[in-house]
Amino acid sequence: MIRLHNVSVAKNGKDILNNINWEVKKGEHWAILGLNGSGKTTLLNLLNGYLHPISGEVEVFGEVFGNTYIPDLRKKIGFVSSSLEAQFQAFESVLGMVLSGKFASIGLWEEVERTDVELAQNRMKLLRCDHLQDAEFGVLSQGERQRVLIARALMAEPKLLILDEPCNGLDLIAREELLKTIDQLSKEKECPTMVYVTHHVEEILPCFTHTLLLKSGEAFAQGHSVSLLNEETLSRFYERPVSVRLEQNRTLIALKDPIELK
Ligand SMILES: Nc1ncnc2c1ncn2[C@@H]1O[C@H](COP(=O)(O)OP(=O)(O)OP(=O)(O)O)[C@@H](O)[C@H]1O
Numbered sequence: 001m002i003r004l005h006n007v008s009v010a011k012n013g014k015d016i017l018n019n020i021n022w023e024v025k026k027g028e029h030w031a032i033l034g035l036n037g038s039g040k041t042t043l044l045n046l047l048n049g050y051l052h053p054i055s056g057e058v059e060v061f062g063e064v065f066g067n068t069y070i071p072d073l074r075k076k077i078g079f080v081s082s083s084l085e086a087q088f089q090a091f092e093s094v095l096g097m098v099l100s101g102k103f104a105s106i107g108l109w110e111e112v113e114r115t116d117v118e119l120a121q122n123r124m125k126l127l128r129c130d131h132l133q134d135a136e137f138g139v140l141s142q143g144e145r146q147r148v149l150i151a152r153a154l155m156a157e158p159k160l161l162i163l164d165e166p167c168n169g170l171d172l173i174a175r176e177e178l179l180k181t182i183d184q185l186s187k188e189k190e191c192p193t194m195v196y197v198t199h200h201v202e203e204i205l206p207c208f209t210h211t212l213l214l215k216s217g218e219a220f221a222q223g224h225s226v227s228l229l230n231e232e233t234l235s236r237f238y239e240r241p242v243s244v245r246l247e248q249n250r251t252l253i254a255l256k257d258p259i260e261l262k
Helices: 040-047 070-074 082-087 094-100 114-126 142-154 172-186 229-239
Strands: 002-011 013-025 030-034 055-060 077-081 160-164 193-198 209-217 216-224 242-247 251-257
Touching: 002 040, 013 040, 013 251, 030 040, 040 077, 040 160, 040 172, 040 193, 077 082, 077 142, 082 142, 094 114, 094 142, 114 142, 142 160, 142 172, 172 193, 209 229, 216 229, 229 242
Parallel strands: 030 193, 030 209, 077 160, 160 193
Antiparallel strands: 002 013, 002 055, 209 216, 242 251
């Protein structure tokens, strides 16, 4: 699904990603865990073809960037990020928003068929937001918006679904409800390969079979989440001792010592 080979990115004289090697195979779902400024957004922009590496090779769905027509490839990538929310019209209906995902348009300008509406309703049901179909997008809570945006991304039947910090701004219950919905989505037969980007270890659900730890623009560690998210690796990752415990098959961490302000 994705292959990055020795990929480096620099902007305005700053090295942002250094020599990244990363491969996502069909049937895997990945979490990308990184601190602020570690290069997560830059990595996503590479996958969407909005950025180009200064060296190395980016391959998505077997197509090597540089030899492929990126707009066609982008149609097969569902991208959900709160950074995109500002583009949408607050007064647009949820149903219209979800339907427009089929055409990757902002606003619904195309003729829709009954089968499109049925697919949209099916997607909204999957994301547990079908009761909101007549509401205006602008009045929704943050948790509801994320559900609608994921349902919208699924309208184009993408092969890859990128979820960029979907739990940002959610309270504990809204976060757990969204995570549970994502977990259920992962069990659907037609679920695309998911890449879930986060700052928080506890959001890495068991369905995210693999994790990439991104640190200062480098792939610090990667592999099966179960073996990777241990005390030793995470203490090195955060450069301070952390304690790790498992709860409901999810990794919870805490700093062992009080933080020292620099
Ligand atoms: N165009 C640019 N010119 C110079 N530096 C940049 C540019 N874009 C990003 N950076 C720097 O590269 C680093 C990585 O940025 P990026 O936005 O990819 O990190 P991130 O992991 O997504 O951060 P956050 O979690 O805070 O959103 C940051 O230090 C950022 O300041």
